[in-house]
Amino acid sequence: MKVRSSFLLFCRSSIGVLEKKEVEDTLSSGWLTMGPKVLEFEKKFAEYIGVKYAVAVNSCTAALHLAVLAHGIGKGDEVIVPSQTFVSTVNVLLFAGAKPVFGDIEKSSYNLDPLDIEKKITKKTKAIVVVHYGGLSANLKKIQSIARKHKLVIIEDAAHAVGTKYNGKYIGSHGNTTCFSFYATKNLTTGEGGMLTTDNPKIAEYVQKSRMHGISKDAWKRYSKEGSWKYDVEFPGFKYNMTDIQASLGLHQLKRLPGFLKRRRQIAALFDKGFKGSQELEVIQVPKETEHSYHLYPILLQSYDRDIFIEEMKKMNIGVSVHFIPVHQFSYYKKNYPVKKNDMLVTNDVFNRIVSLPIYPDMTDADVRYVTEAVLTILRK
Ligand SMILES: *Cc1c(COP(=O)(O)O)cnc(C)c1O
Numbered sequence: 001m002k003v004r005s006s007f008l009l010f011c012r013s014s015i016g017v018l019e020k021k022e023v024e025d026t027l028s029s030g031w032l033t034m035g036p037k038v039l040e041f042e043k044k045f046a047e048y049i050g051v052k053y054a055v056a057v058n059s060c061t062a063a064l065h066l067a068v069l070a071h072g073i074g075k076g077d078e079v080i081v082p083s084q085t086f087v088s089t090v091n092v093l094l095f096a097g098a099k100p101v102f103g104d105i106e107k108s109s110y111n112l113d114p115l116d117i118e119k120k121i122t123k124k125t126k127a128i129v130v131v132h133y134g135g136l137s138a139n140l141k142k143i144q145s146i147a148r149k150h151k152l153v154i155i156e157d158a159a160h161a162v163g164t165k166y167n168g169k170y171i172g173s174h175g176n177t178t179c180f181s182f183y184a185t186k187n188l189t190t191g192e193g194g195m196l197t198t199d200n201p202k203i204a205e206y207v208q209k210s211r212m213h214g215i216s217k218d219a220w221k222r223y224s225k226e227g228s229w230k231y232d233v234e235f236p237g238f239k240y241n242m243t244d245i246q247a248s249l250g251l252h253q254l255k256r257l258p259g260f261l262k263r264r265r266q267i268a269a270l271f272d273k274g275f276k277g278s279q280e281l282e283v284i285q286v287p288k289e290t291e292h293s294y295h296l297y298p299i300l301l302q303s304y305d306r307d308i309f310i311e312e313m314k315k316m317n318i319g320v321s322v323h324f325i326p327v328h329q330f331s332y333y334k335k336n337y338p339v340k341k342n343d344m345l346v347t348n349d350v351f352n353r354i355v356s357l358p359i360y361p362d363m364t365d366a367d368v369r370y371v372t373e374a375v376l377t378i379l380r381k
Contacts, residue, residue, distance in 0.1 A: 001377050003316055008367055010319030010358050011185045015249070016256065022248035029244075034212075034220045037247040042195070044254055049172040051197040053204035056242035056250075057211050060159045060181030060194040061088040066240065067177045067196060068096045068127075070206045071153045077126035082112050083326040083339075083347050085131045089157045090327045098126070102328045102339055104346050108285060110298070110354075111138035113346070117146055127153040132161035132171055134323070134356075135187070135293030136286060140166055140174055155179070160295035162188050163261045167289050172197040182246070187260060187295050188253045190246035210237035263361040264294035267368050271297055271357065274372035280304060280379035296323055297359040304379050306353055312381075313355075316374040321356045 026037060038056050046054035057063050073079060075097040081090055083102040093100045104116040110133040117128060128147060130138045138156075147154050158164070159181035161171040172178040177200070182193035196207050212219050214237030221227035242250075275283050282300040286292050301309060306322075313320045326347050328339050357371055 001316075001373055004370060006317065008318045008358055008363075008371070010321050010356070011360050012362055013184055013189045014256070014260065014361050015189075016252065018252040018255075019249045022252055023245055026244045026248045032245055033243045034241045035224075035244045037244040037251065038220075038242050041242075041247040041250045041254070044251065045195055046197065048254060048257075049170045049197055051173045051178075052199045053197065053201070055196045055198075055204055055207045055211065056247065057194045057196065057207075057240045058242055058246075059192055059240075060157070060179050060183065061092060062211070062238070062240035063179035063181075063194040063196040063207075064089060064129075064155065064157060065092040065095050066207045066210050066238070067155045067179055067203075068092050068098065069210065070177065070203045071127060071155065073098050073127050073153065076124060078122060078124040079127045079129060080112075080117050080120050080125060081129040082131050082133075083328040083344060084110055084133060084324060084350065085157065085327060086159065086324055087327050087330065089129060089131055090333070093129070099124075100327075100333075100337055101125070102337070102344060102347075103128075104344050105133075105350065106139075107346050107350065109136055109138070109287070110134065110284070110350060111136065112143065114139055114142040114146060117143065121146075121150055121152075125150065125152060127155060129155045129157060130176075131157040131159075132164060134284070134296030134298060135160040135164050136284060137161065137164050137166035137171060137290040137292075141289075144174075144176075153177075159183075159186060161293055162186070163257055164293040165291035175199060177203055182250060182253075187264070187293055188250070188257050190242070190249040190253070193242050193246045193250065209234060211240040213237045213239065260361045261293055264359060265292070267359050267363055268292070268294045268297055270365065270368045271359075271372060274369070274376070275299070278376065278379070281375070294359055297357045298323065298354050299357060299375070300350065301353045301355065301379070306355060309355060309378060312378045313374060316378070318371055318374055319358060322351075322354060323356050324351075326351050 077098045154176040156178040164171045180195040182190040214235040
């Protein structure tokens with residue numbers, strides 16, 4: 001097969017004229033930091049998700065950190081969390097002084113395995129952090145019933161799952177504190193940014209204050225005419241607020257999200273069709289409860305060496321990636337939070353064989369066909 005002349009990027013954000021115009025409008029307005037556009041973005045995001053409160057912050061990591069603190073998770077608490085995630089999902093637990101307990105995943109979905117969660121619950125367990133891997137919803141129904149039974153908090157890491165539906169409702173509206181990412185590679189981007197959603201007014205208020213040094217919630221207005229120079233600090237908070245420049249991007253990315261999702265689903269369907277019946281790889285089977293957002297399209301190689309496969313894809317001028325290096329395999333975590341020898345077997349096996357293929361709205365059908373053909377050609381060698 002003929003190698004394409006240009007390198008096909010693994011991911012690429014789609015920024016349109018409306019985003020650019022809105023950013024320009026913000027820059028000329030003279031108000032660059034958190035202001036009216038952040039509030040409008042929060043309102044529109046909450047409406048889209050179908051949740052009472054959406055609080056904008058400067059990253060999903062910040063949202064996760066504040067979610068952990070808002071639920072009073074701290075020293076002496078154990079939190080069950082997948083290792084099959086980006087490291088920040090776990091790092092934030094350490095910021096709060098809690099102990100991460102790694103849960104294994106289901107091979108069918110790469111999401112937390114409810115059976116393994118139950119095995120790992122102890123008297124000290126306080127919470128479960130659920131990651132919707134690649135945009136495929138975790139088994140929330142089962143995990144919520146476990147949480148109710150053991151009185152545990154659920155925090156959802158929905159960095160991949162903006163626009164994912166589970167049982168007909170968007171992720172972020174299922175009654176738990178949920179954290180979204182608008183990092184450059186994600187399905188909706190503000191360059192850097194994040195959002196926390198909740199129906200709980202106390203959680204929302206805590207996050208609104210703690211993203212701004214712990215000062216009262218309207219503090220951003222203190223330099224405007226309606227504002228006042230007086231404010232109080234109720235507790236030492238963080239500097240985690242979003243800016244109006246970021247929100248300018250977010251407002252239009254949110255409008256374009258349904259179109260983005262439609263295109264991602266089309267691409268996934270083309271891949272599914274192309275790989276159907278292949279003995280060399282497995283693709284994800286989407287359960288009927290989930291409307292997948294396809295942030296990622298991972299394939300699992302049967303016998304071909306994963307690292308060589310990635311080199312071969314590069315030679316074909318295609319960018320691929322691996323999601324994720326399991327957190328428990330990083331040196332810091334190995335040393336401080338070692339897992340037992342016969343634990344995390346599915347996570348380890350999946351890691352050795354998984355590859356993420358490029359999937360983003362601006363890919364053409366020809367790009368998708370080229371990637372499909374390259375994958376099959378390499379694996380049949
Ligand atoms: C990207 C990502 C994060 C971190 O998001 P930031 O907005 O960069 O902080 C957290 N969890 C998962 C699963 C991610 O993929």
